[in-house]
Amino acid sequence: MTRRSFPWLVLIGILVAALSLRAPIIALTPVLPDIIHDLGISSASAGLLTTAPVIMFAVMTPLAALVIRRAGPELALLIALGGVMVGTLVRALPGFGSMVTGMIIMGATITVGNVVIPVIIRRDLPPERTAIATAAYTATLNVGSLLTALGTVPLAEVTGWSTALLLWGLFSVAGIALWLAHIVRSRSWRSAERMSGETVASAGQGESATRHETASITGPMPVVADNRIAVVLRRPIVWLLVIAFASQSTVYYAMSTWLPTMLLDTTDVDAATAGALASLFQGVAIVGAMLAPLLMRFVGPVYSALMLGICFAVMVAGMLVAPELAGVWASFGALTHSGGFVLIFTGLVRAARSDAEAATMSALVQGGGYLFAALGAPVMGALHEASGGWQVPLVGTGVIVLVYVVALMSAMVVAFRRR
DSSP: OOOOOOOOOHHHHHHHHHTTTHHHHHHHHGGHHHHHHTOOOOHHHHHHHHHHHHHHHHHHHHHHHHHHHOOOHHHHHHHHHHHHHHHHHTSSSSSSSHHHHHHHHHHHHHHHHHHHHHHHHHHSSSSSGGHHHHHHHHHHHHHHHHHEEEEEEHHHHHHHHHHHHHHHTHHHHHHOOOOOOOOHHHHHHHHHHHHHHHOOOTTTTTTHHHHHHHGGSSSSOOGGGGGGGGHHHHHHHHHHHHHHHHHHHHHHHHHHHHHHHHHHHHSSOOOOHHHHHHHHHHHHHHHHHHHHHHHHHHHHHHHHHHHHHHHHHHHHHHHOOGGHHHHHHHHHHHHHHHHHHHHHHHHHHHHHHHHHHHHHHHHHHHHHHHHHHHHHHHHHHHHHHHSSSSSSHHHHHOOOOOOOHHHHHHHHHHHTTTO
């Protein structure tokens, strides 16, 4: 049987695609004041621009799983990148309505990419490399966010904010080019194999023998009995991962939204310094993503989950007692957010029994997670207004962190137990 070398083109394609799966949303935040001024909209309306994609993550996740099932993983990711490009173009059109429409298009199509990439990692990369590949993917998500957070304002000063936002669409163009090259190359390799008479005898008999074989490279995923949503929902690991992802995402989006305001209210820093300190919540996440596989290797997944949970708790406690050291506390939170993402999706990839089940699990975990994440920032803001300070919102965040630690540790026990 013919064996292929490590699929570097697939890995590079995943990483380039990752640049388009968060960056277009984060790119707006540095120039929101200019958008508010130029379009004559309220701050609440401007907030809709960043909230709409997160809502779409939750609402569109079931449809994303269907798209992946029908189109196949490669074409689904190509659709996602193409949709992000279309959304970028629509957002650049004049008017607030065009901006909202563009963000909705982006959110809907990014959802497909969110769900399909764990499926591609599981299917195309060696099992012993899934953790490091997931870590690299997570780090690249944060690289894209950091680049747009730091680069949009300088670009806007030269070109205007509308053109600056449009230029980030080049990430999507690069991703589309790479995935087109991969699809063409994969089909050519499959045709050559068939002409030589070398077929994969086990291509449909079981997951363990077929996950890297060519017969499943470009086609739609088969509908199998064990992939029904009702069956998947009966697995405890799915619910544990949903709870872990939901709690982690809720804390992340709530803190990403309110951390600069929190610093302005509780410390002596100005707006520029508050924004710079808050950017650590994105930047240090790059380190956290690469740290997670090392932790898993040396202390195991369960203790890794515990250590990351402690980092999350340090962030919350630190902001309560010493907000002037926010840069330190934001760094602890960033380690947990990205490292926990790696653990959650490494556990998902390990627990899934087929490619189709991986797609369904990914959809359920992310759909439920982003549904709660969309509520995180508004609820935190409401608690702040009701209490007149940030202590109550931070205590509430601490409760969510406790739920996160218990759920993630339990999920790691189930996902990595001996079979």
